[in-house]
Amino acid sequence: MSDTTSNTAEKLTTSDGKPLKASLAKALRRQKMRALLLIAPLLLFVLISFAAPIVDMLFRSVQNEIVPETLPRTVTALESWDPASDQLPDEFVFAALRDDLIIAAERKQHTRLGSRLNYEMTGMSSLFRKTGRRVDDFGEIFTEQFEDLNETWVEPATWVSLMASEDWISAQAEWAAAGDDDVAEPAFEVSEAAKEALPRTAEIYAGFADVIQTEDNDSPTEEEPWNPVYAALYDDLIANPDAAADYSGATAELLSTAAAAVPEFEATTAREEFIDADEDWGSLDVWQTLYRFKGAYTAGYYLAALDAQMTADGIEMVPEDQRIYLLLFMRTLVLSVVITFSCLILGYPVAFLLSHLPLRSANLLMILVLLPFWTSLLVRTSAWKVLLQQQGVINDILVYIGLVSDSGRLALINNATGTVIAMTHILLPFMILPLYSVMKTISPSYVRAAKSLGATDWTAFWRIYFPQTVPGIGAGAVLVFILSIGYYITPELVGGTSGIFISNRIAYHISSSLNWGLAAALGTLLLVVVLLCFVIYDKLVGIDNVKLG
Structure with a gap:
């Protein structure tokens, strides 16, 4: 009986000859679509004015991107440090922080970073603000000695020939010849030779060039590098005395002479410069705070909202007089x-x-x-x-x-x-x-x-x-x-x-x-x-x- 009814329904057609079942389904879909269109403005309004702010609030409560974005080299270097130890990070971490901080200071980002970390440890804001004013002097001792060795080391052209790729040099020359101020200078590109022979110098110089082009609207061909660039060059030449082998001509000769001379340079470490700028950089608590909040996401805000804090020993309640x-x-x-x-x-x-x-x-x-x-x-x-x-x-x-x-x-x-x-x-x-x-x-x-x-x-x-x-x-x-x-x-x-x-x-x-x-x-x-x-x-x-x- 049911088979007969089903077959009868399938045989029923509309006036235009279409199956009745298909026509009814199509009409139902049309009604649902019409209803959806009617409520679409209200649904869109609720999503924009209610749901979106809640989602944004939820995201902000765990967001911590400012730390890894502002200190990318330091965050990477800290991976090899044990915060439970009684030792400060090694020289490599301090050098990475120096390179990150000079770029952040030029971009005026170090104060925002300090304000963020000050929520977790009192005094971090003033620490970053104070150090940001002095970080451009870090490595000045190396700048002076490279200049005494050969005056061409302070010439922007020397660094362009040492760091820039051939493609960028050609593109920059064409841009300069065109003389069109409405067209931006091509973004700086580091050569593969520089990355191979002088990796730390290439990285910090690339940051220098980017700041010069984007923040100062100037060209790396006209600006002398920061002092920390010279400090990075010193570190690279100490680590790789044969760096000149990847170059040729006058650049190779200049680099070879410098590699032979740097072992006799009067040197200072990044750690000494940081502690001289502010003795709090010698505090283990400062580095442990940096380590705990180096990730892009954090539970620190929720802990603070519950009168707790993350310490080296785990999660602990804040002192009773601070619980509000x-x-x-x-x-x-x-x-x-x-x-x-x-x-x-x-x-x-x-x-x-x-x-x-x-x-x-x-x-x-x-x-x-x-x-x-x-x-x-x-x-x-x-x-x-x-x-x-x-x-x-x-x-x-x-x-x-x-x-x-x-x-x-x-x-x-x-x-x-x-x-x-x-x-x-x-x-x-x-x-x-x-x-x-x-x-x-x-x-x-x-x-x-x-x-x-x-x-x-x-x-x-x-x-x-x-x-x-x-x-x-x-x-x-x-x-x-x-x-x-x-x-x-x-x-x-x-x-x-x-x-x-x-x-x-x-x-x-x-x-x-x-x-x-x-x-x-x-x-x-x-x-x-x-x-x-x-x-x-x-x-x-x-x-x-x-x-x-």
Whole structure:
């Protein structure tokens, strides 16, 4: 029978002779595509304004690319160093840091790097700033001795013939002959001979040439190399005295003479120059910090957000007098719950009254409920500062009626009390509106029926009326709790030191300290806390029971 039905369906056709099944499927696809096009603008808006910022926040909370991008040679050299040892890195690591730092200083990147590492170890910012001002003098002793050996060593043309590839020399000559200032000079290219014979010199000179071309808009053919380039050349010639074998002509002769002379040069090490610039470079803690945060991604921001830190011995909690974020998280949760219950206690009777009044009176009172929305949040919060201060209106009234003495005025501002009072007032409408919308749909016949069966007013309310308002309570509680946990303007103005929320620290790190990584980590943890509370709420109350009437 089923086979017969299937065959019959397949034989059915539309007026134009096409199979009915295929036509129906095509029509269904067309409807789905039309629906998708209708919601596409909203979907795109949500992705751009909501999803994309969250993804960016999550990425910033683990991002650490500034360290490997600014110190690529140092990061590579540190791979061979054991941070658990009691020894500083070897000379090769110091030399790599010298080469990286001179380039970073010329690009004005060393201060940003220092600021990033200063989040992990106090003093790193000033260390990099101070050393960045002196790094261009590192290796000057070698520059002077190469110049004394032959004056041509300070000529840009000498270095071009030593380092540049033949293709670049030809391309640069054509560019110079054209004389077109609107066309950029060809990007510098190091020769294979230089890479083979003088690897460290070739690498730092390539960095020098790139900075000259991109930052200074100049040409390597017109600029003498940095002092660290001469220091690298000294190291290469000591390591490879036969470097001249890869060259020919005057360049080979010049290099051969230098290779024979460098063993007699007065020398200094990169380590000595760094420690002379700042003795903190001789501290093991500085290098261990560099080692721990040399990767492109880090958990350091999340550890800091949890009052912990990464040390040579593993993850440890920071000293007790520096632990603030866990306290702020706990305070934010506790005060948000208190504010939610305060709004419920104050808002439930108001919503009950509104739902039982005649429509005309209810609408008039509803205007009073919505009135705070017509006033600036900043104005409402500032008004509470006037009301709550010790010489304010509320304390003056309490003193006048004799409830408190003039010397015993209540501290209602710049503490958690002020935060709870001000935020309860601000968020109260968000509790009243869902309650009112649900209460308005409850038929009064239920309560009358309970009373007719002998129930008291309290029993009828508690057993019959109140359970029907639970969906409104759930909706209002969710709204108030979610809003209060992310507030920062009101706690900032009336909370003082004991009434601020974690969101205040997030705002501080975004706008003042510019520690966006830590702000992103705190924001991510706050998002996780909210989601956990939402899951717990769903288990206890049930999100399906939340209604807006």
